[in-house]
Amino acid sequence: MSHSVDTWIMALLTLCVFSFLYRDNPFYRFAEHLFVGAAAGYLLAVQYQNVLVPNMIRPLGRGNLLPLVPLALGIMLLGRLAEKTSSASRWALAFYVGIYSGIAVPAYMQAQIFAQLADATKPWQPGWGAINSALILIGFLTVLAYFFFSAPHRGLHGASARVGIWFLMVAFGASFGYTVMARVSLLIARVQFLLRDWLGVLPGA
Amino acid sequence: MDEALDVRWFDPNRINLLVGLSLFILFLFVNLRRARRAPSGLYIRTLPALQALDEAIGRATEMGRPVLYLPGLGDMSEVGTLAAVTISSRVARRVADMGCGLLVPCYDPVVAVLIDSATREAYTQAGRLDSYRSGTVQYVAAAQFAYVAAVTGLMLRERPAANVYMGSWYAESLFLAETGNETGAIQIAGCDQVTQLPFFVCSCDYTLLGEELYAASAYLGREPVQLATITAQDWAKILAAIVVVAAVVATFFGYTDIDKLLKTS
Structure with missing residues (x-):
């Protein structure tokens, strides 16, 4: 059995979380609150070190006053705390949502639409590979038919959409199996930690 | 040493993106005009998940339990989060109309x-x-996972009658949805992450x-701007299908460079 305090803490917290498999209980609640509290404290420190210090405190120290603009917007967000000043937060929120929407739309179009279209329009593979290319084309058109909202799923459109949903479900099945496999390996790693690093009943500690 | 910033106003390698966006904006304005003239003229097919939303909120009201709304783990730079909001x-x-409780635990403070x-x-x-x-x-x-721990605890203690998951989700999706399933809540999800x-x-x-997540808000609100957006997206899909089919036909005639026209830097 381990003599390290760290390992004991990790093992006991792991067991507290695993106790949730039975039902909600004070041990799980303790781990939950500890986790949320530690995460909040940790993230506050990370935000201070990685965001505030390099982007605001250091530039202000060098005499660059530009960071005062985001600082003011940040303070305006806090205006929500009082009824009288709550309208100030709307300016900051509008700026934030506007900026992010402006960034998101072209980036989304490039990564999600043009990149996929470029792949879908590649020349067909020679020989038997043409079957793959044909499947990609059929999958593309039928899944697109499923996601067409301006017409009811009836007739040829409905039939295409039904084929499309089969393509989607096959893809989901493959993704599900792959991810479950990854989760099982995470569980194995945790059990290995308990049995090897903590209890020492497995070799290799 | 810092890499020099690209200060150009326009990147010629992304002209195809400009053309695509311009076409989409054109589709949007045409449909906006249509929607303002006759909002009932723009159709959106039924989304069963949203029809079930009323049923779920009604059930929560009858049972005297809250509705749990989870807006995902994305920030405001993600389209899924914009839809979730x-x-x-x-x-x-x-929920306000029916008079039941609502719980919305969030991951991102700005959201x-x-x-x-x-x-x-x-x-x-x-x-x-x-x-x-x-x-x-x-x-x-x-x-x-701190968020997961807090929300799963909340699900077990408050026992919401309906759990609504909307937005961008990652590895926590199964943890939350499985716990929600065990509590017997009606669960309605909308997600734009294929892996989840x-x-x-x-x-x-x-x-x-x-x-469907993006179409959901238009379906629920039936506002002209949102209906026009969905119809414009459908027009863009028709255009995309035409481009792909045309590219396939063109390759059979020896022209194989259409995919290069769609590549962006």
Whole structure:
């Protein structure tokens, strides 16, 4: 059995979380609150070190006053705390949502639409590979038919959409199996930690 | 040494993106005009998951339990989160109309502020601002599994009758949806992350797949701008299908460079 305090803490917290498999209980609640509290404290420190210090405190120290603009917007967000000043937060929120929407739309179009279209329009593979290319084309058109909202799923459109949903479900099945496999390996790693690093009943500690 | 910033106003390698966006904006304006002239003229097909939303909120009201609305783990740079914020307003309006409780634990503090604002607005529109409890929308933790731990605990303690998951989800999707399933809540999910959709499909009663999430707010609100956006997207899909089929036909005639026209830097 381990003599390290760290390992004991990790093992006991792991067991507290695993106790949730039975039902909600004070041990799980303790781990939950500890986790949320530690995460909040940790993230506050990370935000201070990685965001505030390099982007605001250091530039202000060098005499660059530009960071005062985001600082003011940040303070305006806090205006929500009082009824009288709550309208100030709307300016900051509008700026934030506007900026992010402006960034998101072209980036989304490039990564999600043009990149996929470029792949879908590649020349067909020679020989038997043409079957793959044909499947990609059929999958593309039928899944697109499923996601067409301006017409009811009836007739040829409905039939295409039904084929499309089969393509989607096959893809989901493959993704599900792959991810479950990854989760099982995470569980194995945790059990290995308990049995090897903590209890020492497995070799290799 | 810092890499020099690209200070050009226009990147010629992305002209195809400009053309695509311009076409989409054109489709949008045409449909906006159509929607303003006759809003009933723009059709959106039925989304069963959203039809079930009323049923779920009604069930929660009858059981005297709250509705749990989870807006995902994305920040405001993600389109899924923008949709989740819009849908939250619709859900809050129905909840306010029916008079049941609402819980919205958030991962991102800015998203929490926005949803709080949208929810207050919805309660005001319903004439029920007095029943809006401060703390209905709350920031929980911006660490993925700390958020999971807090929300799963909340599900078991508060026993919401309906769980609504909307937005961008990652590895936590199955943890939350499975716990929600065990509590016996009606579960409705909408997610634009392909890798997480299988988990919602398995563990929820209804799932909005990918782009259905974006169509959901238009379906719920029936506002001309949103209806026009969905129709414009459908026109863009028709154009995309035509481009792909044309590219395939063109390759059979020896022209094989269409895919290069769509590549962006």
